Amino acid sequence: MSVIRLPRSRMYWSNACRVNQVADVMPRDRWEEIKHYIHFNDNTATNNSDRLFKIRRLIDSLLPKFQALPQDQMLSIDEQMVPFKGRSVLKQYIPKKPYKWGYKIFVLCDTKGLVHSFDIYAGTSDPPPGSPDIGASGNIVLKLAQVIEGSVNHLLYFDNWFSSLDLFVALANRGIPALGTVRENRLRGCSFSKDKELKKKGRGTFEEQQAVVDRVEIRAVKWFDNRGVNVASTFASAQPVSLIERWDRKQRRKVSVECPSIITLYNKFMGGVDALDALIAYYRIHIRSKKFYHRFFFHFVDMVVVNGWLLYRRDCDNLNVPRKKQKDLLAFKASIAQSLCMQGKDLSAKKRGRPSSDVEREFQKKQRRGPTKAIPTKDVRADAVGHWPQIDSLRQCCKFPKCTGHTSFKCAKCDVHLCLNKNKNCFCAFHEC
Structure with missing residues (x-):
């Protein structure tokens, strides 16, 4: 249904728009009965303190599988929106996202979008056991970073909603170097020039400051492009400086602009969750339902399929399989659906008609x-x-x-x-x- 999209699920069985790949698998009434009665927990054993009680078992079964996947060196944490416009206390509104209404999930993944852990926002963000309380945004990073092995030298990236000096110190104490954009009011002890002053000096101007918090050295850089950007890290600095091209409106041509190394690293390795969102959005499951846990279930199915495809591509690259012979996401998802439909079929049954090969x-x-x-x-x-x-x-x-x-x-x-x-x-x- 995510590959062949129709406005209503009943249309897959209708005479006008019948889709054999769906209608031949099961009757329409059977499909609606399964969708109506599907549950992931026992409603009689309700837990009023857990807003995610209805899908808690589903989350607990997925997280160990995601966390057991081999991790790349570069990892990033960002928020993800699950589109939903129904009534729910968990629904959030973020105006700068492509899907403004929906559920918010914090995801830890690599640069290609492979998910290693996630945490659904349910109104509170308590720190993990044994960790200091550094605020809601910082607690989320510490919770997701529990699956990162500090001795393997993984590098963690995140944006300014999460960043603070206390977070950099807490991650450094765990042996996890980090890098992220920072809001200027969170950089206590570091003072930078105003944007107007940097604008007079021209694009590509940057300033670097160093702060030591609890014996942890943190370098902060402010770089002016179209506006000022503040970035801090426990492993990177402004040097070496590289040249990038930017369009100049006055000269009407591209010009070379200096860019610090810390900015280049952030732009290169921070887009993992955005890549995951793009892959899920290509063939998202669009099945309407008033039950909030259905939307989570369909989203997790899409997430698992994308994870499986990324692991398939990784294995093909390790085996030196040419990219032309590798399945794209559409073919991979269609093959999964076809294989699931073949489960339980009697392969020994005689087929009517002439043999086809x-x-x-x-x-x-x-x-x-x-x-x-x-x-x-x-x-x-x-x-x-x-x-x-x-x-x-x-x-x-x-x-x-x-x-x-x-x-x-x-x-x-x-x-x-x-x-x-x-x-x-x-x-x-x-x-x-």
């Missing part, structure tokens, strides 16, 4: 000579999902046409024996034709 025609000839085990259809053989070779205790005839060999290897999904050795590779040939 040479393999099936040859197999029909073999059946006339005597009883043989059925083989799956071409759609199942070539879906490239779950076809793994495994060793059987019995040796049987190879089911690939015109092969007279005997083998103990069989496909775990198709449940047929196929030759797999240095002289023959009927396993690959059977799943490609």
Whole structure:
């Protein structure tokens, strides 16, 4: 339903707009019954103190899986909006977001958008056990940063809503170097020139200050581009300075502007959550519901699919698979849906009509000579999902046409024996034709 979008879910079963990929899976009334009764916790055991009680078990099952994923060096924390305009005490309004109304989730991810942890905003942000209370925004960073190993030298990025000197000190005590934009009123002990003074000196002007808080050295830089930007870090500084291009309205051409290293690092590695939002927005599940936990559930399905696709791309790159042969997000999501629809189907059932491939025609000839085990259809053989070779205790005839060999290897999904050795590779040939 996220790939083929229709205004109402009932239209997938209607005569005018019937979509076979949806309507053939289950009846319409069955779909509406499942959506109506789906729950993630026992309503009789209500917990009035937990606003996320209805999806608490879903959150508790997802977080360990996200936190167990291997982490890159560069990590970022930012807020994410789950679009929702219904009535809910959890609903937030952020005017600068693409989706202004919805639920707010704080996400820890890498530069490509791979999620490692998240925290749903429910009105309060208490500090994690054993950590100082440094305010609501800082407590969120400390809570999400619990999954970061300080000894691995991960670098953490966040924006000015989270940043404070106390947060930089708390992260440094955990062994986590950090970098982020900072509001000027939170930089106690560091004084910078006003924007008007820096504007007179020209674009690219910057100032650098150093502060030591609880024996932690923090460097702060103010850089003037179109306006002043304050950035602080426990591992980076203004040097080395690089040149970037900016459009000059008066000269009507691009000019070179000096840019400190701390600004370059922030712009390069801070956009992880924005990348995640863009990937989810391509094929978001749009199913209307008045129940707030349905919107969370559909969002987590989208998040898990994007995470799976990013891990798939990472594995393909490690195996040197060319990008042209890798599935894009649309093909990856469609293959997941197709594989889930095949669960529980009887692959041995006979298909009406003429065989659609040479393999099936040859197999029909073999059946006339005597009883043989059925083989799956071409759609199942070539879906490239779950076809793994495994060793059987019995040796049987190879089911690939015109092969007279005997083998103990069989496909775990198709449940047929196929030759797999240095002289023959009927396993690959059977799943490609």
